Amino acid sequence: MKALKGVMPTLAASTIMLGLAPAAQAELAAVGNPRPAVILYGPTNDGGWSQSIDEARQLLEETLGTRIAQAAEIPETATAIRPAAELFIERGANIIIGSAFGYSDTFAELAAEFPQIMFFNPAGTTNAQNLQSVYGRTYETHYLCGMVAGGLTESGRIGFVAANPFGLVNWTVNAYLLGARQINPDVELSVVFTGSWGDPVRERAATQALIEQGADVIGQHVDTPTPQIVAAEAGIFATGHHRDLSEFSAATQCSSVWTWDLYLGSAIEAVSAGTFEPAPYGAFLSIADGAVDVACCGPAVPDDLAARVMEAREAIIGGMHVFAGPLYDRDGTLRVAEGAVLDDGALWGMDWFVAGVTGQ
Amino acid sequence: MSTPETATGAFAIVPRTGRARAAWQSLRIVPLLEPRQTVSRAMRATVYLSALFLAGVLSVALLVWAGVPAGDLWRELSSVAFNSPRALASVLAQTAPLVVAGLATSIAFRVGFWNIGIEGQMILGAVLATAVAVYDIGPEPLRLPLMALAACLGGMAWIAGPGWLKARLSMSEVITTLLLNYVAFNLLLHLLYGPWQDPASRFPHSEQFAAAERLPRLGWQNLTWSVPLAAGLALALWWVMSKSRLGYLLDLLRHNRHMAHALGVPVAGISIAAVLGSGAVGGLAGFTIVAGIESRLTQDFFVGYLFSGILIAFLARNNPVGVVVAAFFLATLMMLGQSLQVFFGIPFALIRLIQAIFIISVAGSEFFLGYRMHWRRAA
Numbered sequence: 187m188k189a190l191k192g193v194m195p196t197l198a199a200s201t202i203m204l205g206l207a208p209a210a211q212a213e214l215a216a217v218g219n220p221r222p223a224v225i226l227y228g229p230t231n232d233g234g235w236s237q238s239i240d241e242a243r244q245l246l247e248e249t250l251g252t253r254i255a256q257a258a259e260i261p262e263t264a265t266a267i268r269p270a271a272e273l274f275i276e277r278g279a280n281i282i283i284g285s286a287f288g289y290s291d292t293f294a295e296l297a298a299e300f301p302q303i304m305f306f307n308p309a310g311t312t313n314a315q316n317l318q319s320v321y322g323r324t325y326e327t328h329y330l331c332g333m334v335a336g337g338l339t340e341s342g343r344i345g346f347v348a349a350n351p352f353g354l355v356n357w358t359v360n361a362y363l364l365g366a367r368q369i370n371p372d373v374e375l376s377v378v379f380t381g382s383w384g385d386p387v388r389e390r391a392a393t394q395a396l397i398e399q400g401a402d403v404i405g406q407h408v409d410t411p412t413p414q415i416v417a418a419e420a421g422i423f424a425t426g427h428h429r430d431l432s433e434f435s436a437a438t439q440c441s442s443v444w445t446w447d448l449y450l451g452s453a454i455e456a457v458s459a460g461t462f463e464p465a466p467y468g469a470f471l472s473i474a475d476g477a478v479d480v481a482c483c484g485p486a487v488p489d490d491l492a493a494r495v496m497e498a499r500e501a502i503i504g505g506m507h508v509f510a511g512p513l514y515d516r517d518g519t520l521r522v523a524e525g526a527v528l529d530d531g532a533l534w535g536m537d538w539f540v541a542g543v544t545g546q
Numbered sequence: 547m548s549t550p551e552t553a554t555g556a557f558a559i560v561p562r563t564g565r566a567r568a569a570w571q572s573l574r575i576v577p578l579l580e581p582r583q584t585v586s587r588a589m590r591a592t593v594y595l596s597a598l599f600l601a602g603v604l605s606v607a608l609l610v611w612a613g614v615p616a617g618d619l620w621r622e623l624s625s626v627a628f629n630s631p632r633a634l635a636s637v638l639a640q641t642a643p644l645v646v647a648g649l650a651t652s653i654a655f656r657v658g659f660w661n662i663g664i665e666g667q668m669i670l671g672a673v674l675a676t677a678v679a680v681y682d683i684g685p686e687p688l689r690l691p692l693m694a695l696a697a698c699l700g701g702m703a704w705i706a707g708p709g710w711l712k713a714r715l716s717m718s719e720v721i722t723t724l725l726l727n728y729v730a731f732n733l734l735l736h737l738l739y740g741p742w743q744d745p746a747s748r749f750p751h752s753e754q755f756a757a758a759e760r761l762p763r764l765g766w767q768n769l770t771w772s773v774p775l776a777a778g779l780a781l782a783l784w785w786v787m788s789k790s791r792l793g794y795l796l797d798l799l800r801h802n803r804h805m806a807h808a809l810g811v812p813v814a815g816i817s818i819a820a821v822l823g824s825g826a827v828g829g830l831a832g833f834t835i836v837a838g839i840e841s842r843l844t845q846d847f848f849v850g851y852l853f854s855g856i857l858i859a860f861l862a863r864n865n866p867v868g869v870v871v872a873a874f875f876l877a878t879l880m881m882l883g884q885s886l887q888v889f890f891g892i893p894f895a896l897i898r899l900i901q902a903i904f905i906i907s908v909a910g911s912e913f914f915l916g917y918r919m920h921w922r923r924a925a
Contacts, residue, residue, distance in 0.1 A: 223888075229894060230893075230894075253891075255888060255891055256891070257884060257887040257888050258887070258893075258894045259894045260884075261846065261849065261850075262844065262845075262846060263835075263839065263840065263844075263846075263847060264639075264839050264840060265636070265639045265640045265643075265839055266640075266880075266884070268636065268639075268768065269633070269636035269881060269884050270884050270887075270888060272632055272636070273884060273885055273888040273889070274888055276630075276632075277888065277889065287747075287749050288751075288844060288845075288846070290747075290749075291754070291840070291841065291842070295768075311747040311749055350735070350739060350750060351739055352739055352743065352748065352749065352750050353748050353749075381732070381735055534747070534748045535748045
């Protein structure tokens with residue numbers, strides 16, 4: 187008995203114990219007839235986050251054989267999210283897919299109000315019987331792209347343009363340097379936080395500053411391809427985030443990419459079959475789960491380096507953890523003990539940088 | 547480019563060649579503009595309704611051109627966007643903060659103080675209100691009033707600087723209020739990525755407010771007390787503006803500052819009061835959103851209200867009741883845009899275009915209220 191039972195677990199449990207048929211109001215409307223709709227935070231052509239979800243939507247249209255409606259540029263405020271979701275539900279959508287952590291509270295309210303509707307929210311933080319927040323273990327992919335950066339740098343100094351300093355950005359910065367040091371143990375990394383998810387002007391200034399400091403490979407975790415474009419202008423290499431950014435700039439030698447169609451496809455299938463079990467603390471997906479991967483490697487990456495990256499990718503799929511001890515932060519404090527790995531709670535709360543990271 | 551003899555008027559469309567041109571030249575019809583002294587209510591209503599109708603026709607034409615069947619369009623919009631209580635609730639929920647932001651803008655505009663810093667004042671208001679919530683200041687029953695008060699003070703503090711700089715140093719408030727928005731935003735980011743980061747999710751927004759720190763629900767749909775709060779504020783300001791002595795003096799000030807001064811009206815005091823009042827209401831707009839809608843301090847709760855506030859104040863001609871109407875109009879447009887996107891999969895750019903058509907039509911129709919047009923043959 188795997189069918190979702192709505193928001194009252196005790197009620198669901200008693201139904202199972204009594205062996206009764208599932209209560210009608212708790213049954214997900216999508217069982218046997220999934221009708222997804224997507225609410226996008228950004229424009230469908232942002233070149234990054236929102237576009238990666240919209241591309242998954244188009245792929246899912248093919249695999250499900252049905253049109254999937256979408257509403258774009260829905261800001262992270264309840265007054266905008268709620269009507270969009272309600273209109274979709276009124277129109278018969280029974281799986282609502284969001285795309286922003288700012289949707290989390292409203293999605294939690296909606297999930298309680300509409301127990302028969304399934305909600306997914308990439309980058310969300312709230313979960314329920316019919317609400318699953320999803321994010322990728324992007325430190326795995328940035329570790330791999332960091333290896334590429336470590337192999338390509340001649341100056342031994344790589345730059346990283348990042349959006350905002352908190353857990354899910356900080357872990358990409360740290361993993362990037364750890365990856366780079368697998369190839370070149372002397373690499374140093376300078377990071378600049380732009381304070382914005384997408385600000386091409388500040389990203390350009392940050393990238394130029396990093397290049398002036400001697401960085402000859404640029405990594406990034408922002409929403410636009412600006413760092414790649416500046417890197418190409420300067421004749422150096424870069425790695426991308428969200429999507430394969432080689433389409434914007436030939437400087438791109440590796441990208442951390444979202445493969446949402448793989449996760450959402452199998453999740454929707456499970457919902458339709460009535461077998462979907464939400465992870466109570468959110469689905470935190472690795473390369474092995476198929477929500478995140480690397481697009482590697484560009485033409486500048488030598489074959490032996492590419493082979494090492496792919497070997498490491500296999501190792502990660504096989505269970506290797508990027509943040510395995512002993513790991514010290516840049517102040518010399520031991521953060522992960524010998525033989526231990528960083529747990530998920532510590533990852534989300536990561537407010538420290540590994541030794542070798544300089545910047546703010 | 548028209549030759550001198552065909553340049554008959556700014557609005558004349560002159561055929562370039564042939565018989566049509568000859569006929570036109572024999573007529574030489576030019577528009578003459580005569581400023582209207584008075585505008586009747588019926589006239590005003592007719593002009594605005596015509597503008598809305600014209601915008602509607604243009605928008606439908608655009609949508610049909612974009613591939614939406616005209617019959618479906620009417621059926622969907624009339625049945626879902628206007629008739630369902632849920633849709634009305636969504637529009638009202640969006641209207642409330644727009645009203646407060648529009649009021650804040652219009653108060654300052656009334657005394658000729660170009661407050662382009664509504665977003666900064668909203669941020670400071672929301673930050674101080676959140677401080678009351680995060681640090682549990684005051685007993686629980688007084689928590690919400692304290693948050694509102696803190697928000698007013700925050701907004702006032704943020705506009706006091708530009709006000710002082712303008713009064714003492716004649717520094718342009720357009721620049722100072724605008725730039726202070728960025729200072730406020732960076733303060734917000736500092737707090738959300740630093741001391742106020744949500745301890746539960748470790749994401750950059752504040753912790754969720756407790757029940758006593760949120761505006762209570764009205765019990766109808768999902769609306770909170772933000773709606774009556776906005777309506778009450780508009781009503782109070784309407785009374786001040788049109789019934790009170792202060793409102794009369796404000797009008798006098800706006801029309802002739804020097805005469806008001808000569809008559810012994812405390813020009814400086816009244817201006818300062820209006821500017822600080824604008825900031826206070828701006829802060830309250832921030833409070834309305836964090837306590838009435840988001841239930842926490844978020845990174846971009848304020849985005850768009852600067853532009854919307856100016857637009858609303860302009861459409862409403864700084865009249866508080868007009869602000870309510872204009873805000874409702876703007877919220878309806880946003881809601882309509884969402885419906886169109888959801889129902890017909892229309893690209894967002896087209897939605898923006900339609901919203902712009904409506905706003906330009908209504909704003910442009912002001913011209914016909916200001917002037918009477920005579921078409922006559924040129925001498």
